[in-house]
Amino acid sequence: MMIHVLGSDIPHHNTTVLRFFNDVLAAQLPGRPVFWVVSAESPGEYPNLDLIRYRDRRQLATAARRSARRDRTITFFLHGQFSPRIWLALLTGAIRPHQAHWHIWGADLYEVAAGPRAALFYRLRRIAQGRVGRVLGTAGDLGHYRRRHPRTRSTVLYFPSRTQGPDAKLARLRPGSSLTVLIGNSGDASNRHVTALRAVRERFGAQTRVVLPCGYPAGNETYLRAIRAEAHRLFPPGNVRLLTDLLDYRQYADLLAECDLGYLIFRRQQGIGTLSMLIRAQVPFVLSQDNPFLRDLTGQHVPVLVHEDRITPAEVERSRRQLAALDWAQLSFTPENCVPGWLRALTEGASDAGR
Known part of the structure; x- marks a missing residue:
């Protein structure tokens, strides 16, 4: 028996996975998927x-x-971030390696907190991460994982975002117009908003319009105040849109279609759904050279602008033309195209049950 575990109360991610299984995968699997979900509300x-x-x-x-x-x-089947107590169960042998399949979502693999308590926790967690029977994730995340645990069985698998890209198409930048730049995909500090704002101002000028979707996570008002202050220091107030409400899929798709460029310089893998939507709408994007998802993108010949390189409006337009020539059907990480990979992964996982 396979039990899918959504072990942290992260509604927007958990809902995406549940909908994907309910609407797409369930009809193609031999039995009804079983989910255990941490959720304060239904x-x-x-x-x-x-x-x-x-x-x-x-x-x-x-x-x-x-x-x-x-x-x-x-x-x-452990989806993404989950309870430290499950890590402890792996450490103590309460859950044995053949019983644990871990799909990496990014954050749990990377160590961003500082201090002696975090250092101790990370040390224990590294050991626990080596005791899963199989790990699944992007090619970049798996490469990072294998540096410590080269012998664990691994499978490339992509987070299932929405199953359709945006319908709207970008109104292309006219000569002499200012760029509209999407900065980040959430209000989490991993988006490095201040660094991105300063880079956009330096490269594209003060008349650039910046859009910052910051509808989650909750409770980060101090960080949002710092972002707002820096954005208004660098750009005219009318050129700054800092959105603190959580957008639904349609609203988010429409927002991306208004942009000429995405500036998403997280140092770890995240935002595959946003990147897929940008590719579908032929909107170029900038990533950090430290983002391991670059391995997946370049391996599938997706044009990427790199934050640490020289970027000009001409480079942005060249990348847009390259995106327009890209064959969407050949990209394995997009929402529509990741389904076969999930079916293979779950079939292989089911064969482990009963061992």
Whole structure:
């Protein structure tokens, strides 16, 4: 038996995974997918899934530990970020390697916190990450993971964002017009908003229009105040749109279609859904050279502008033309095209259950 675990209460990510399984995969799998979900409120109705909701991470981890010990044929498919108590269960052997498949979403693989407590936790977590039976993720994330754990079985698999790209097409930049630049895909500090704002001002001038979608995470008002202050220091107030409401898919797609460039300089893999939407709308984008997802993009011949390189409006337009010539159907990480990879991964995972 395979149990899918959404072990952190992250509604926008969890809802995406649940919808993907309910609407796309369930009909193509031999049995009804089983999900255990941490959620303070009801995660919604998913008639094609068997879903159990847990009020917090501790409760879910306790259930996983007990079930794993009681039945060693149970396999847990761990989606993205999950409870430290599950890491501890792997460390202690309560959950054995053949029972754990981990799909990396990025954040749990990278170590960004500082201080002695974080250092100790990261040290333990590195050991636990080597005790999963199989790890799944982007080619870049898997390359990062293999530096420490080269022997773990690995499978390339992409996060399932929405299954359709935006319908709207970009109104192309006219000669003499200013660029409209999307900066980041959330209000999380991993977007490096201040660095991006300064780079955009230096490269494209003060008349550039900047759009910053910062609808999540909650509770980061201090950081948002710093972003707003820096944006207004660098650009006229009328050229700055800092959006603090969470946008639905259609609103977000329309927002991207208004942009001439995406500036997404996280140092780890994130935002595959946003990148797919930008590619579909033929909007060029800038990534950091430290982003391991560059390996996936360049491996599939997607044009990318690199933050650390020289970038001019002419380079942006050249990248747009290259995107226009790209064959969307050949990209394995896009929402529509990742389905075969998921079916293969789940079929292989099901074969481990019962070992």
